[in-house]
Amino acid sequence: xxxxxxxxxxxxxxxxxxxxxxxxxxxxxxxxxxxxxxxxxxxxxxxxxxxxxxxxxxxxxxxxxxxxxxxxxxxxxxxxxxxxxxxxxxxxxx
Amino acid sequence: xxxxxxxxxxxxxxxxxxxxxxxxxxxxxxxxxxxxxxxxxxxxxxxxxxxxxxxxxxxxxxxxxxxxxxxxxxxxxxxxxxxxxxxxxxxxxxxxxxxxxxxxxxxxxxxxxxxxxxxxxxxxxxxxxxxxxxxxxxxxxxxxxxxxxxxxxxxxxxxxxxxxxxxxxxxxxxxxxxxxxxxxxxxxxxxxxxxxxxxxxxxxxxxxxxxxxxxxxxxxxxxxxxxxxxxxxxxxxxxxxxxxxxxxxxxxxxxxxxxxxxxxxxxxxxxxxxxxxxxxxxxxxxxxxxxxxxxxxxxxxxxxxxxxxxxxxxxxxxxxxxxxxxxxxxxxxxxxxxxxxxxxxxxxxxxxxxxxxxxxxxxxxxxxxxxxxxxxxxxxxxxxxxxxxxxxxxxxxxxxxxxxxxxxxxxxxxxxxxxxxxxxxxxxxxxxxxxxxxxxxxxxxxxxxxxxxxxxxxxxxxxxxxxxxxxxxxxxxxxxxxxxxx
Numbered sequence: 001x002x003x004x005x006x007x008x009x010x011x012x013x014x015x016x017x018x019x020x021x022x023x024x025x026x027x028x029x030x031x032x033x034x035x036x037x038x039x040x041x042x043x044x045x046x047x048x049x050x051x052x053x054x055x056x057x058x059x060x061x062x063x064x065x066x067x068x069x070x071x072x073x074x075x076x077x078x079x080x081x082x083x084x085x086x087x088x089x090x091x092x093x094x
Numbered sequence: 095x096x097x098x099x100x101x102x103x104x105x106x107x108x109x110x111x112x113x114x115x116x117x118x119x120x121x122x123x124x125x126x127x128x129x130x131x132x133x134x135x136x137x138x139x140x141x142x143x144x145x146x147x148x149x150x151x152x153x154x155x156x157x158x159x160x161x162x163x164x165x166x167x168x169x170x171x172x173x174x175x176x177x178x179x180x181x182x183x184x185x186x187x188x189x190x191x192x193x194x195x196x197x198x199x200x201x202x203x204x205x206x207x208x209x210x211x212x213x214x215x216x217x218x219x220x221x222x223x224x225x226x227x228x229x230x231x232x233x234x235x236x237x238x239x240x241x242x243x244x245x246x247x248x249x250x251x252x253x254x255x256x257x258x259x260x261x262x263x264x265x266x267x268x269x270x271x272x273x274x275x276x277x278x279x280x281x282x283x284x285x286x287x288x289x290x291x292x293x294x295x296x297x298x299x300x301x302x303x304x305x306x307x308x309x310x311x312x313x314x315x316x317x318x319x320x321x322x323x324x325x326x327x328x329x330x331x332x333x334x335x336x337x338x339x340x341x342x343x344x345x346x347x348x349x350x351x352x353x354x355x356x357x358x359x360x361x362x363x364x365x366x367x368x369x370x371x372x373x374x375x376x377x378x379x380x381x382x383x384x385x386x387x388x389x390x391x392x393x394x395x396x397x398x399x400x401x402x403x404x405x406x407x408x409x410x411x412x413x414x415x416x417x418x419x420x421x422x423x424x425x426x427x428x429x430x431x432x433x434x435x436x437x438x439x440x441x442x443x444x445x446x447x448x449x450x451x452x453x454x455x456x457x458x459x460x461x462x463x464x465x466x467x468x469x470x471x472x473x474x475x476x477x478x479x480x481x482x483x484x485x486x487x488x489x490x491x492x493x494x495x496x497x498x499x500x501x502x503x504x505x506x507x508x509x510x511x512x513x514x515x516x517x518x519x520x521x522x523x524x525x526x527x528x529x530x531x532x533x534x535x536x537x538x539x540x541x542x543x544x545x546x547x548x549x550x551x552x553x554x555x556x557x558x559x560x561x562x563x564x565x566x567x568x569x570x571x572x573x574x575x576x577x578x579x580x
Contacts, residue, residue, distance in 0.1 A: 005453075005457055007453075009460075010453040010454075010456045010457045010460070011437075011453060013453075013456035013457075013460060014411060014440075014449070014452040014453050014455070014456040015415070015418070015433075015436045015437050015440055016437055016440050016441050016444070016449055016452060016453065017434075017437035017438045017440070017441035018441065026450070026453070029450060029511055030450065030453060030454060030457070032511070032512045033403065033450070033454055033511060033512055033515070034454070034457065035512075036399065036400045036403060036512060036515070037400045037403070037404055037458070037467055037471075039396075039397065039400055040397065040400050040401065040404070040466075040467070040470045040471060040474060041466065041470070043394075043397055043470075043474055043477070045470065045473035045474060045477065048473040048476050048477060049473070049476060050469050050472035050473050050475075050476070051472050051473070051475045051476035051479060052302060052472060053288075053302060053332070053528075054287075054288040054289075054302070054479065054526075054527060054528020054529075054552075055288065055289060055334065055528060055552065057289070057332070057334070057335075059331065060331060060335070062328065067328075067329075071195050071196070074195055075195050078193040078195065080425070089420050090425070090428075090429050090435060092429055092431055092432040092434075092435050093431075093432065
């Protein structure tokens with residue numbers, strides 16, 4: 001059987017604020033989902049390699065040259081707040 | 095002229111013989127979209143002005159001698175594909191005002207052949223869902239019964255096709271998100287082999303499973319759109335290398351000698367009588383067309399749901415970590431520190447199901463659980479692939495249901511995510527294995543359409559499209575349209 005999920009911990013790992021009033025309901029749903037995973041433990045996978053890519057393709061490498069176009073001007077136009085070619089974000093460090 | 099009841103290929107014939115212009119066709123669909131979409135909410139964003147400009151450009155290209163089949167054809171894009179000229183929301187409050195700095199490769203390719211963008215279609219937020227109820231922009235309704243779900247996550251695309259608000263659409267399929275809404279709305283859709291269609295600019299959900307593909311009224315329509323969508327892309331590190339097969343050339347091949355596998359695990363407990371009957375009737379029809387039926391077994395099918403709901407959320411939790419309130423999308427007001435900025439922006443920007451999958455993903459990847467869940471699921475994934483490889487030793491294509499039931503009512507399963515997940519049982523194994531599969535209409539349960547799927551070996555899309563096209567030549571399920579939008 002899977003352990004009971006520590007909702008505060010997984011919310012912290014997922015960088016999600018969670019209200020005190022949500023914890024119980026969220027925990028019930030998460031535990032029901034993780035309960036589905038219990039059957040995995042019973043499957044014999046001895047000697048079976050994990051499969052990360054359906055075609056077992058390896059990471060393709062390309063030449064180390066710049067291929068991206070300079071889109072600085074365009075991104076400046078669509079950014080929420082800009083100044084002197086820079087991007088403004090809220091002050092979060094005193 | 096009822097253009098909305100014609101297939102895309104029929105409409106292309108009218109553009110090619112110049113009995114209709116792209117401007118006229120675009121105006122026709124724009125008018126229908128404006129008039130009817132309020133009843134189904136299939137579009138998040140409608141772009142009639144952009145469409146008209148693109149239509150004029152397409153007509154000019156045709157006047158100058160170009161003859162392309164897709165030139166000037168109106169199209170609806172799933173709102174997961176980045177578009178430089180149109181907001182791309184992925185149906186999330188997180189991206190409610192997101193203007194992408196570039197076009198997805200799929201958008202770029204379809205623009206290049208002269209297709210016309212009618213708008214961006216509704217979906218489950220970040221493609222996480224099977225009903226399009228998880229959209230920050232309201233649910234999409236099924237045109238066959240507006241109290242029923244259209245399926246998901248590409249529910250908007252399927253619904254606008256069924257209601258005749260677009261002649262063709264793009265979708266994406268991570269766990270069934272093209273095939274299941276196609277089945278629920280009575281249209282055709284193909285999920286190509288993993289890596290066939292570029293993921294560049296297609297907002298990521300689960301990168302090892304995500305695959306774009308076409309949705310249309312017919313398999314022939316899908317073949318033509320897929321031919322324009324697919325291809326190797328340097329900018330997608332998971333793009334399959336080499337040339338793509340000819341998706342169109344073998345549509346008319348006879349089915350004589352075709353071996354159709356019927357996996358016994360796809361006809362077990364939980365399958366509704368109507369869907370079982372429609373699937374078996376499809377098998378009988380294929381037999382009449384020259385195919386032989388073969389019993390096959392996919393013994394690890396039952397393990398696909400847990401394996402998928404470990405792997406997909408794990409990849410999602412990683413992919414969605416980029417939404418930090420700084421670089422993309424929604425940002426909370428007056429953050430008191432960096433952590434507050436991150437956690438509150440994300441809690442406000444993401445919907446319930448997305449947050450649920452991020453937490454499940456964080457859990458299965460966390461210290462002490464990684465081996466038991468994530469690594470184990472990846473081993474099970476290989477077993478599922480090996481099941482298919484074994485089956486394809488005795489058959490060419492596998493026939494089965496798309497979903498255990500026809501579309502259910504809006505709200506019916508929203509309180510029970512595990513029940514919703516279990517309904518993905520027949521579509522998920524295909525994604526885990528990375529195989530192609532096509533969903534096509536095969537009958538009705540009362541007023542609601544039923545879909546079946548054909549699954550093929552890697553890069554066998556031409557065969558799947560051929561079988562579906564021959565089936566559609568011999569049957570009329572795909573020609574039915576919901577009376578309210580006739």
